Amino acid sequence: MTEEEARAWLQAQFEVSRETWDQLERYVAILSSAMDEQNLIAESTRPHIWARHIVDSAQLLTIAPNDDGRDWIDLGSGAGLPGIVIACLVDRPLMMVESRRKRIDFLNGVIADLGLGNARVFGGRVESTPATKAAVISARAYAPLPKLLASALHLSDKNTVWVLPKGRNAQNELEAVRPTWQGAFHVEPSVTDADSAIIVARSVTPAGKKKGRP
Numbered sequence: 240m241t242e243e244e245a246r247a248w249l250q251a252q253f254e255v256s257r258e259t260w261d262q263l264e265r266y267v268a269i270l271s272s273a274m275d276e277q278n279l280i281a282e283s284t285r286p287h288i289w290a291r292h293i294v295d296s297a298q299l300l301t302i303a304p305n306d307d308g309r310d311w312i313d314l315g316s317g318a319g320l321p322g323i324v325i326a327c328l329v330d331r332p333l334m335m336v337e338s339r340r341k342r343i344d345f346l347n348g349v350i351a352d353l354g355l356g357n358a359r360v361f362g363g364r365v366e367s368t369p370a371t372k373a374a375v376i377s378a379r380a381y382a383p384l385p386k387l388l389a390s391a392l393h394l395s396d397k398n399t400v401w402v403l404p405k406g407r408n409a410q411n412e413l414e415a416v417r418p419t420w421q422g423a424f425h426v427e428p429s430v431t432d433a434d435s436a437i438i439v440a441r442s443v444t445p446a447g448k449k450k451g452r453p
């Protein structure tokens with residue numbers, strides 16, 4: 240997907256308003272310039288931020304359910320991917336969890352700069368995030384699947400939908416956790432890259448436990 244195709248995809252999917260385009264463009268500019276000081280995204284992807292990061296994040300909205308009033312929780316948000324992108328595109332409550340001080344400061348700076356009233360940051364480890372049940376849990380390049388699920392189980396219930404962008408080994412990663420985790424799992428293709436995929440899960444519990452009571 241080229242940068243032009245990425246923008247066209249966003250417009251077609253979300254009928255992006257002028258205000259939201261301004262926010263996304265501002266975010267891309269902040270992200271790109273902050274790269275001179277900290278390593279927020281892979282340097283090789285810097286010329287392709289719209290396709291590799293913005294659309295790659297935004298596509299999760301086409302999979303996740305609608306806002307039910309509960310938080311969308313994004314684990315290990317780093318520079319705000321996908322959290323900031325989701326918060327720009329939809330006015331739903333969103334919490335980003337990030338443990339590194341510099342990145343927490345970066346995220347709070349972006350939220351203030353873009354005026355994102357629906358987004359906030361929990362600065363700390365996922366494992367110590369105060370227990371609340373999320374409508375959606377996302378996590379991009381945060382941790383391998385077993386660690387990811389174990390660290391955030393307390394943020395989920397049977398209605399929580401997990402949307403987890405992964406690489407080409409998504410299906411294998413999923414098969415590997417089946418003996419220890421149960422739930423409704425499947426893999427969706429990524430619109431940005433044939434080598435990526437998105438693991439989608441519901442009713443996630445450790446194997447052996449009754450579904451719906453994680």
Ligand SMILES: C[S@@+](CC[C@H](N)C(=O)[O-])C[C@H]1O[C@@H](n2cnc3c(N)ncnc32)[C@H](O)[C@@H]1O
Nearest residue numbers: 315316317320337338339363364365379380381
């Ligand atoms: C590889 S980066 C990915 C960032 C972003 N999601 C992205 O796709 O660009 C992983 C991020 O997860 C954060 N992280 C790792 N373990 C964490 C934990 N246990 N709790 C909170 N944040 C964590 C790291 O500080 C880092 O910013």
